Amino acid sequence: MYQRILVAVNGSFHAEAAARYGIALAESCGAELYVVYVGESQAGRESLDRVIRYANAQGLDAHGIVETGRIVPAIESIVRREHIDLTVTSLRHFFEKTIISDLMTTLPCSVLAIRVVHLGRMMHVRKILVPVVGSIYAHKRAYLTSKLAKFFNGTITVLHVRTISRSGSMGLTREKKDVARDHAKRAVREFVDALLTQDIAAETKVSISRRATDAIITEAASGKYDLIILGASRRYFLKQLIKGNPVERILKEAPCDVIVWRPVK
Numbered sequence: 001m002y003q004r005i006l007v008a009v010n011g012s013f014h015a016e017a018a019a020r021y022g023i024a025l026a027e028s029c030g031a032e033l034y035v036v037y038v039g040e041s042q043a044g045r046e047s048l049d050r051v052i053r054y055a056n057a058q059g060l061d062a063h064g065i066v067e068t069g070r071i072v073p074a075i076e077s078i079v080r081r082e083h084i085d086l087t088v089t090s091l092r093h094f095f096e097k098t099i100i101s102d103l104m105t106t107l108p109c110s111v112l113a114i115r116v117v118h119l120g121r122m123m124h125v126r127k128i129l130v131p132v133v134g135s136i137y138a139h140k141r142a143y144l145t146s147k148l149a150k151f152f153n154g155t156i157t158v159l160h161v162r163t164i165s166r167s168g169s170m171g172l173t174r175e176k177k178d179v180a181r182d183h184a185k186r187a188v189r190e191f192v193d194a195l196l197t198q199d200i201a202a203e204t205k206v207s208i209s210r211r212a213t214d215a216i217i218t219e220a221a222s223g224k225y226d227l228i229i230l231g232a233s234r235r236y237f238l239k240q241l242i243k244g245n246p247v248e249r250i251l252k253e254a255p256c257d258v259i260v261w262r263p264v265k
Contacts, residue, residue, distance in 0.1 A: 001143050002026075002110075006034040007088045008075060009051055011043035015090040018114040019051045021148070021259070022088035026060055028151040033062040034082060038074045072102040084109050091115040091251060091260070104232075104262050110140075113260045115251050125152040125257070129225040130202075131159045131216050135190035137263045141231055142194035144261060149200055154226070156202040158192055159219055160184035161212040181206045213246040220254050227257045 007022035009015045019035070026033040033055055037048040048064055055062040067074040079087060089103060091113045104111055130145055149156050162184050184206040195202050209215035220228055230247060251258050 002029045002031050002085045004032045004084045005086045006084045008036050009047045011047045014116055017116040017119050018090035021114055023055050024151045027058055028147040033060050035062050036065045038067045038071045071099055079107055079109050086110045088112045110264045111262045115258045117257055125226040126154045127225045128154050128156045128227045129220055130229045132188045132191050134187050138191040139194045140263050146198035146200045158188050158202045158204045160188045161207045161209055161215040163212055213249050217253050220256055225256050228254055229259045232260055232262050
């Protein structure tokens with residue numbers, strides 16, 4: 001599914017750490033790797049060189065590209081020219097929100113925007129949490145998730161949050177909880193089955209909460225997860241991330257790395 005992967009760097013350690021996820025996927029998928037820096041600083045060029053050396057050490061033959069000018073048009077041009085399937089960027093100390101939103105909404109490929117919390121722990125991803133609302137893009141998400149899990153030899157927990165109102169929580173009987181859990185299991189079934197086709201058996205958890213964000217952050221902390229994979233459409237990412245919202249709160253408060261994945265249509 002991913003044959004050509006682009007990772008973007010800018011000279012920051014966070015961007016280099018995020019690039020390692022792209023390198024992991026390139027290795028796991030058997031994909032070609034393109035490392036891109038848009039700018040004129042020496043730090044940016046040195047960052048590109050470090051990422052290429054790291055990729056080479058993993059047995060990958062990475063293509064380095066340096067461009068100048070505006071970031072989004074430059075990356076979009078490279079994506080189209082090189083027929084890129086997946087672009088990987090950092091969500092911290094890399095782009096302003098307007099640039100991130102432009103990349104998410106304009107690039108003609110899938111996009112991973114990554115926030116790395118612990119720079120030294122990234123290569124020790126053992127527990128992956130995947131909140132799932134429904135079946136949209138289930139097979140594509142399962143492919144991505146399985147490739148990361150296999151590379152890191154990690155386990156996957158699929159979380160579905162059933163949201164209820166305050167009044168609803170006060171009258172939540174055991175029978176109603178069972179009904180909510182049955183509904184949640186049906187909601188994630190297609191994704192869980194898609195993981196099985198990738199030889200991945202995932203644990204399924206159901207949370208009943210007033211706010212999905214609270215449930216995700218709580219599960220990430222109590223379960224001591226290393227990575228959360230969130231899915232978002234172009235419209236969802238633009239609306240949710242830029243305006244101040246649940247996704248942004250997870251990015252700020254989750255105690256582990258977070259990947260926001262926007263699939264190509």
